[in-house]
Amino acid sequence: PYTEVDIIDVFDRLSADIVTTCLYSFKLNPWADTSANQFVVNATHTFTPSRLRLLLYTLLPKYMLTALGVKHPVRDSANEYFISMTRHIIAERKRNTSNNYNDFIDLAINAENNNIESDSQDTGDHNISATNGSNGVKKGIKRGDSYMSEDEALANSSNGVKKGIKRGDSYMSEDEALANSWVFINSGCKVIATTLVFIAYELALHPNHQQRLYEEVKGCVGTGDKEIDFESISQMPFLEAVINESQRLHTISIRMRRMAVTDYELGDTGITIRKGDTVDIPIYAIHHYEQYYRNPNVFDPYRFMPHNRDKLYYRNPNVFDPYRFMPHNRDKLVPNTYIPFSLGNRQCIAMRFVLLELRLTLINLILEYRFVTTVHTDRPLRLLPSSFQHSPQRLLLGLEKRVEANIERTANASDINYKEI
Structure with a gap:
């Protein structure tokens, strides 16, 4: 015997719960009625852009999109909701530093503060070493005179180490944290x-x-x-x-x-x-x-x-x-x-x-x-x-x-x- 399910709905709820837990350390209670949940409502808008916006974004050149106020296929209200929410969470985390959430936002804040420390000298090799910070980063990849956490290395291995990871005088700005949070959600x-x-x-x-x-x-x-x-x-x-x-x-x-x-x-x-x-x-x-x-x-x-x-x-x-x-x-x-x-x-x-x-x-x-x-x-x-x-x-x-x-x-x-x- 089996139970017939709408597998799309099941996996939509599950994936939203996974991403929000890893990104913000909060639970959505995905199996409850989510029709009034603003996070779910706005997330749905990001996944299903209006056909008119999508058509305009596909067919029109950039200067015409700018004139029409179409910045992205996703409606502006959904983008603004996630940016505002993430900005608020970052501000709260900076004010209250006693809790360790060990999520993406914590990682971004630590990178912004250049809080990834090295406890060994440069040998010229890309060695793996352990670091013990309150941010939950367990491993670091040695690059020159700085460290990139294993999590950051995984996230950025294909993009190269650019502005956003502590490397010399570089760090992750708040705007970069906001942008990458939106990418993870979207x-x-x-x-x-x-x-x-x-x-x-x-x-x-x-x-x-x-x-x-x-x-x-x-x-x-x-x-x-x-x-x-x-x-x-x-x-x-x-x-x-x-x-x-x-x-x-x-x-x-x-x-x-x-x-x-x-x-x-x-x-x-x-x-x-x-x-x-x-x-x-x-x-x-x-x-x-x-x-x-x-x-x-x-x-x-x-x-x-x-x-x-x-x-x-x-x-x-x-x-x-x-x-x-x-x-x-x-x-x-x-x-x-x-x-x-x-x-x-x-x-x-x-x-x-x-x-x-x-x-x-x-x-x-x-x-x-x-x-x-x-x-x-x-x-x-x-x-x-x-x-x-x-x-x-x-x-x-x-x-x-x-x-x-x-x-x-x-x-x-x-x-x-x-x-x-």
């Missing part, structure tokens, strides 16, 4: 929720992949009483492959726009991108191009499994296939053809956070429940008519409580022994 909540929705859908359609994932997770964390640490997560290649394949097949950001900072010649095409030109990169189209992913519309996690790398080009890009992304397959991926979080200096700052939350959520869910289709499950999915994001319009799935055979964990997580209880 990107973190919906990206986590929508990705989980697509993964649950594909696992329900592919019980063989779901069982393989369950066996891998169960083999690593046992009966659930073991703490799920980063080392355990890193031993789950199929979990990573499932997430990667879902983000490839169901690319949430359909395209990304970038401005050239210098002239660039496109090989021998005779085309030169001039400094200041805007370039639209079709992420969804790249992820579904058969030259890179054969059968691109098929869910196939095995595309990314180690033992299938030499076969990667021959897999259907229209099929969900997690094995594309397994470790032994990754060297067959064409560089820069898998870009769910963009690339380079403008790569999504919330990428590591999103991936970690996806893994932890799936681990906990897959141990307790099985995703199944019901008579009301749409096949194929009905998607929202939007050029802004690739999102399902609705999705009803069944959640079935697991009553499984006891799995004895072995030294090799992929080698599973079953014992009936």
Whole structure:
């Protein structure tokens, strides 16, 4: 027996609670009626911009948008709500320094105050050392004569260390903290929720992949009483492959726009991108191009499994296939053809956070429940008519409580022994 649920609503509530806890250290009580919750109402506005604003923002040049007062596809009231709330929280934290929240706001305040201390001399190497500050930062990466916390390194590893992390005379300003908080809310909540929705859908359609994932997770964390640490997560290649394949097949950001900072010649095409030109990169189209992913519309996690790398080009890009992304397959991926979080200096700052939350959520869910289709499950999915994001319009799935055979964990997580209880 299973319970039919609106899986979009479930994951929307869950992801909002996760992000607000990590960002602000407060709980939303997401399972209660949220219709009067101003945070949820304004967050919904950021995820679903008005079609008129989106159309204007897509079609009109910047000077016309400025004249019309359209700064962003998201309505101004929602932006102002989050900026005002974050500014108020930062001010309160600065006034009351006795509490340690160990969240993003605390990290931003400590960076603003240049409060990350080094307790060793520069050796010229990038060494890992421990720091013991009241801000909860446990590790630091030594760079020159200053330290960048491990959390900051994860958040900024793709962007380079710029203004915002203590490095010499640099620090994170309040405006930068406000901007990055908004990014976490805008990107973190919906990206986590929508990705989980697509993964649950594909696992329900592919019980063989779901069982393989369950066996891998169960083999690593046992009966659930073991703490799920980063080392355990890193031993789950199929979990990573499932997430990667879902983000490839169901690319949430359909395209990304970038401005050239210098002239660039496109090989021998005779085309030169001039400094200041805007370039639209079709992420969804790249992820579904058969030259890179054969059968691109098929869910196939095995595309990314180690033992299938030499076969990667021959897999259907229209099929969900997690094995594309397994470790032994990754060297067959064409560089820069898998870009769910963009690339380079403008790569999504919330990428590591999103991936970690996806893994932890799936681990906990897959141990307790099985995703199944019901008579009301749409096949194929009905998607929202939007050029802004690739999102399902609705999705009803069944959640079935697991009553499984006891799995004895072995030294090799992929080698599973079953014992009936």
